Amino acid sequence: MRLGRAREPWRPGNRVRLLENGEEFFPRAFEAIAAARREVLLETFILFEDRVGLELRDHLLAAARRGVVIEMTLDGYGSYGLSGSFLAELAAAGVKCRLFDPRRTLFGMRLNVFHRMHRKLLVVDGERALVGGINYGCDHLADSGPESKQDYALEIEGPLVADIHDFVAGAMHGRDRGDSWRHPPAAGRAAAGDAEAMFLVRDNAGNSTAIEDAYRAAIRAAERDLIIANAYFFPGYGFMRDLRDAARRGVRVSLIVQGEPDMPIALSAARMLYPDLVGAGVEIYEYCRRPFHGKVALVDDEWTTIGSSNLDPLSLSLNLEANVFVRDRGLARDLRRRLDALRRQDCRRVEARSLPRSRLWRTLMAPVLYHAQRRFPTWAGLLPAHTPRVVLVAADPASEA
Incomplete structure (x- = not known):
């Protein structure tokens, strides 16, 4: 795999550890908070008031x-x-x-669906960071039932943690409301391992395509093998073209998506893309054991990414997201082993013969539906009602504005 010099800095000297599902993630997060000496910075999309959320609260209070x-x-x-x-x-x-953009419901409906703060970041003492797609709730634990989610996160120690800390600290003091974040100079922290890593965010300023650009550069550089496992897969034309081109030049391209989705529209959208991808030689697998919530990828056993960004219009065009990109063979081998087990044990492969036969109305309408679904979140996100605001929670709820 040959990648040119990226504009964003890769930090050498990191130790990384892959965490799968809440069973691996929550103990590491809670242990890190329990060991904190100076500072805990935490961002998350979802915090439920269940036994996981209550345990997090207790560790934070202590x-x-x-x-x-x-x-x-x-x-x-x-x-x-x-x-x-x-x-x-x-x-x-x-x-x-x-609270990022809190709003009242209307007839029980949440209206602040656009420009969400979708990141999942934890930084403790500026020395350890956890980044991924796992929220704080029981639905990330297998014992919560068949609707529990399959997901991943990464624990990091080393120089990259300074980048993540700088970003989170800045975001918490107003940088996310218009300013674009840039990587700080190298922090000079002592090496903790051998992994090179890079932290990228997607915002609505100068980093609007940073994560997607890094994905596409890796796809274009792939030489042997590419696996993308993503919960909500509905990327744009350029991303699709890169996948097709990789498959046509002989790269084994595999895509893992939801087969038992928590949101049926996500599977319907992804399935619109199947004929185009399968026709180019892309292997598609639907994960059917439980809802798939991961946002990970692997290229040539050298490059991996783990984070919060889906590959759909919300994540690529509107939401605030964060991913870590890693060059480390040990991590790549670990992720491959887990994804291979997923494909082998819990996925059904989409075969060309199972795809619906081409019909004239479908041929004519598919491009219209594709572009409408791609563009709708961006159009809706332009409405003034969706301008985000951040509210500091008061000790006395009655005193909040």
Whole structure:
């Protein structure tokens, strides 16, 4: 795999560890918070007030009471169900808790669906970071039932943590409301391992295509093998062209998507793309054991990415996202082993003979439907009602504006 010099810096000297599902992620996150000496910074899209959310709250309260500075940002759409008492208890203990774009519901419907803060980031003492797609809720644990989610995260130690810390600290103090984030100079931290890694965000300023661009560069550089496992797959024309071109030049291109989706429209959208991809030689697998929530990819056993960004219009055009990109053979082998087991045990392969026969109306309407679905979130996101705001939670809920 040959990648040219990227504009964004790769940081050498990192130690990385792949975490699969809540069973691996939550113990590492809670252990890191319990060991915090100075500071905990946390961003998440969803925090549920269930046994996982309550355990997180207890660890944050214990850390705050021993003098650790704690700041957190929760998305107002994803974490809309939290009670005032839950948040007020954290605020009373000194936790600075912010809600990103909280809005009232209308007839039970949440209206702040666009420009969501979709990142999942945890940074402890500027020394350890956890990045991925896992939210804080029981639905990331297998014992919660058949609707539990399959997902991944990455634990990082080393120089890259300084980049992640700089970003999260800046975002919590206003940088996300218009300014584009740029990587700081190399921090000079001691090496913790052998992995090269890069942290990228997608915002609505100068980094609007950063994550997608990194994906596409890796796809174009692939020489042998490419696996993309993504929950919501509905990318743009250029991304699709890169996948088809890779398959046609002999790269084995595999795509893992939801087969038992938590949102049926996601599977319907992805299936619109199947004929085009399968016709070019792309292997498509639908994961059918439970809802698939991962956002990971692997190229040539050298390059991986793990993060919060789906490959759909919301993530690629509107949401605030964060991914880590890694060049490390050990991590790549670990991710490949897990994805291979997924394909072998819990996926059905989409065969060309199972695709619907081409009909004139479908041939004429498919491009129209494709572009309408691609563009609708962007059109809707231009409405003034969707301009995000960030609210600091008060210790007394009655005192909030």
